[in-house]
Amino acid sequence: MKLPKEIRDKKDLVRSSKVRKCSIKNCNENAIRSLSENAWKIYIEKTGLKYKESSNHRVYLCKTHYNQSNKFRKAQEKTFQKKGFLDNTLAIKKGKWEI
Numbered sequence: 001m002k003l004p005k006e007i008r009d010k011k012d013l014v015r016s017s018k019v020r021k022c023s024i025k026n027c028n029e030n031a032i033r034s035l036s037e038n039a040w041k042i043y044i045e046k047t048g049l050k051y052k053e054s055s056n057h058r059v060y061l062c063k064t065h066y067n068q069s070n071k072f073r074k075a076q077e078k079t080f081q082k083k084g085f086l087d088n089t090l091a092i093k094k095g096k097w098e099i
Helices: 037-046 063-079
Strands: 033-036 058-061 091-093 096-098
Touching (some): 058 063
Antiparallel strands (some): 091 096
């Protein structure tokens, strides 16, 4: 049951968040991102980083390691980006074929 705002303590309104360490081996920085292991393990491994697996299938990354893996992810997405349907074909303009 939810209590009215006036009755609740201010402490109850703020969620306590745990400070996590970076999942990359030999890194002791605080993590700024919590990412899905299934989605990000490919990008992390391709950048040459080794990470510690956790039981909750999350990867925690500090700012520098997140930037490294995110750069690689964006580069991969750019190279495998889907092209438009008519990008590599003849263009039709006003009902006439143009080459």
